[in-house]
Amino acid sequence: MSDRDRKPQFKRGGGKPFGKGPSRRPAWRDREADPDGPAILYGWHTVTMALANPERQIRKLLVTENAARRLSEENIDTRVAPEMVRPSQIDQRLGPDAVHQGLLAEADPLPSGDIETLEPEGMVLVLDQITDPHNVGAIMRSAAAFAVKAIVTTARHSPEATGVLAKVASGALELVPLVMVQNLARALTALNERGFLTVGLDSQGAQDLGAVALRQPLALVLGAEGKGLRQLTRETCRVVARLDMPGEIKSLNVSNAAVLALYVGATKLGLMS
Incomplete structure (x- = not known):
């Protein structure tokens, strides 16, 4: 079936309700936006x-x-x-x-979800001040492909869920719930307390992601382009891991790193079958 013939269907985070009721927060938008x-x-x-x-x-x-x-x-x-x-x-x-x-x-x-309403299962992505809308859109599309339950991001230093980002995401805005938080370290702490294994991705990580004993619920944490994870973010993650490459170039664009990490995570968690 071609993309042209495929009918649009609505499904969010594996089809389970997310962030319903009065606890839902304002929509995920840049702090400076109207x-x-x-x-x-x-x-x-x-x-x-x-x-x-x-x-x-x-x-x-x-x-x-x-x-x-x-x-x-x-x-x-x-x-x-x-x-x-x-x-x-x-x-x-x-x-x-x-x-x-x-x-x-x-x-x-779309309104933002809330950490407290996020079911402790499957995988979530956490974005640490990733500002390029092309990268965020591509990450969202990959997240939808791997049935990610939610994407957690900061209210500041994140692009609006509109325009170029929405186009690159190619419909993923409607599929993957977004959780907007004021403080990422506190959000990671909350995920830790809710039983998530929080794994930060960093080139200086102690071990390759493929060697980490991953489990559900899993939160993969991605750092900003060029800067990587902020220090407090690194310190709050349970594990900091790297993605080893066999070639001469050892680092990837953050959206490419995201899809590789999601594949490793989904494979090790048995979500690919």
């Missing part, structure tokens, strides 16, 4: 996954004639009356290099 401003979603997978997510409130939907025809052919419920536009009108909103495929939605940001 908290009432919409998330800008564009591209086929990004927008159709948002349309399939009952938790995502759509404010406005811009569609081209070709995109409207495809939505109709695939019986996708737009939930709001779409506004027909020319492709150039979406280009003006996003820039000529954005691959929007004739779809742009303005939507309410």
